[in-house]
Amino acid sequence: MKHIISMLVENRPGVLARVIGLISGRGYNIDSLNVAPTQDITTSRITMTVPGDDHVLEQVTKQLNKLVDVIKVFDLTKEKYIDRELAMVKVCASTKNRSALIELAALFRAENVSVQNKAMIIQMVGTTDAVDNFLELIKPHGIVEVSRTGVIAVGKAEG
DSSP states (O other): OEEEEEEEEEOOTTHHHHHHHHHHHTTOOOSEEEEEEOSSTTEEEEEEEEEOOHHHHHHHHHHHHHSTTEEEEEEGGGSOEEEEEEEEEEEEOOTTTHHHHHHHHHHTTOEEEEEOSSEEEEEEEEOHHHHHHHHHHHGGGTEEEEEEOOOEEEEOOOO
């Protein structure tokens, strides 16, 4: 099972290294990782996708909460949340397939951000599954390069 862990941390040097060290030291892989400052410049939000069973991840969450610079840890997997991922895809584009790529992008509400003679760059925002589906459908056109942000997520408010 994949868990989405979000945490508020002090925005200080070395915090990310300690968090990553704790996760990797327990033998876990991190599938995606995103770190950015919050509305308060003294704190950052770390969002990561980690595979693992509930019991072991509960232990990791408890250990993360014990780190000095960690303010709060949330395992969003058990809550209602909204998640998104951004992907930028450079794909082969010629006069023959350019209109098909534009139509495919429109189906996924993706945006063409750059068009050159032999390639175009498409920006797509959506759930990880939607990004995966988009990449699968665009693959036959010839993907040159893909850059993905990884998951960001926010818990929904109750009520």
